[in-house]
Amino acid sequence: MSEQPIxxxxxxxxxxxxxxxxxxxxxxxSFTIQKGKTLGVVGESGCGKSTLGRTVLHLQESTAGQILFEGKDITHVSRAELTALRRKMQIIFQDPFSSLNPRMSLYQAIAEPLRIMTDAKEKEIEDRVFDIMKIVGLAERYVNAYPHELDGGRRQRIGIARALIMNPSFVVCDEPVSALDVSIQAQILNLMRDIQDERQLTYIFVTHDLSVVKYISDDIMVMYLGQMVEKATTDELFEYRLHPYTKALLSAVPLPDIDHEKKHIELKGEITSPINPKPGCRFAARCPYATERCFKENPVAEEVRPQHFVACHRVRELNGLA
Ligand SMILES: Nc1ncnc2c1ncn2[C@@H]1O[C@H](COP(=O)(O)OP(=O)(O)O)[C@@H](O)[C@H]1O
Ligand SMILES: [Mg+2]
Structure with missing residues (x-):
């Protein structure tokens, strides 16, 4: 038996x-995450990654379904419950430049959540701001700097500091390094991992970058047009990609340590908008293996290997599974 998921x-x-x-x-x-783990969510732009993260955080209300956090049903919450949740559940955005107020100094930006969500006095705020600056690697000399005076890496460190200052247990990271130079991406990813270890933080890590998701995630969920098509541990997924979409997605990116199955699957056409989806598999229109059934019936995710879920009618046949 595994522990109760966070x-x-x-x-x-x-x-x-x-x-x-x-x-x-x-x-x-549907998915679960254990405390201290990272669920990577991947898929092309428009597949619903950000919406998923925002809905879990109650930044927008869900249409249906259930969300349980720390064992408690938080699908519908009162204003007071939402305020309490806000301290525990935070978000780090892709582009710190547009998510930061240009008129707020670094100090003001990091202090803001404390001012809004607590009645901490100025001295305590100051201590906590300088504490968190140290943790996220922002030198004290930047304390009065404004976003436009800082580089992308430092701006994202402010975004991380703002998310962490309330000491949350769960953070949705929505493409947090996608806007950064590759050389800076590694620094920020390492920082996020170190902080996760120290604080037992749980992440949903949204990205379209497969090398990033591989590096940061314990488990990976692949999404296509609003639905999960495949989910497994990171090692399992990179060893056995079973859904035709995952294969196409992974074969489009050269990853140095994948030496088997070099066969390239072309993705025909573009991801469409998920407006009034037709019955059938959402991927059928682009899938080289689609049959009549695929256009009629939406496949349900099945556990085809231990803890490895795939939503594809032909997954067993195409992968030689029993
Ligand atoms: N507020 C909204 N109103 C209408 N459509 C939306 C809204 N937010 C997102 N969408 C649509 O939902 C789909 C998923 O968007 P999003 O979650 O942003 O995808 P991703 O983060 O994977 O790029 C897209 O088709 C997008 O246009
Ligand atoms: Mg997005």
Missing amino acids: LEVRNLKKYFPVSAGIVHAVDDV
Whole structure:
């Protein structure tokens, strides 16, 4: 038996009504995360990664499904409960430049969550700001600097400091290094991992970058048009990618330590918008293996190897599984 997960998401849906119909941004997604672990969420732009993270955090309300956090059902919460949750559940955004107020100094930006969410006195705020600056690697000389005076790496360190200053237990990291130079990405990823170890933090790490997700995640969930198509531990997934979409996604990126299955699967066409999706597998239109059934029936995720879930009608046949 495994421990009770810190987060459990059951059949989560987030729909957006638009003039052309209903956007099924997240459509029946389920997963669990254990404390101190990282779930990487990957997939092309528009597949619902950010919506998933934002909905779990109650930055927008879910359409259906259930969210359990630390054993408690938080699907519907009162204002007071939401305030309490905000301290425990935080988000780090992709682009710290647009998420930071240009008129706030580094000090003001990092202190802001404390001012909004606590009644801490100025002395305590100051101590905590300087503490967290040290933890995220921001030198004291930058304390009065403004975002435009800092480079991307330092700005993202402010974003991380703002997320951490309330001492949360769970953080959604939404493409936190995608806007950074490659040389700086590694520094920030290492910082996030170190902080995770020290604080037993749990992450959902959203990214479209497969080398990043491989580095940071314990488990990986691959999404396609609002749905989960494959989920497994990181090692398992990179060893055995079973869904045609995962294969295509992974074969599009040269990863130095993958030496088997070099066969390249072309992704035909573009990911479409998940407006009024037709019945059937969402990936069928781009899948080289799609049969008539795939266009009629949406596959349900099945455990095809231990703790390895795949939603594909042909997964066993195509991979020689029993
Ligand atoms: N507020 C919204 N209103 C309408 N559609 C939305 C809204 N937010 C996201 N979407 C749509 O939901 C889908 C998933 O978006 P998103 O979660 O941002 O994807 P990702 O983060 O994977 O790029 C996209 O088709 C997007 O256009
Ligand atoms: Mg996004």
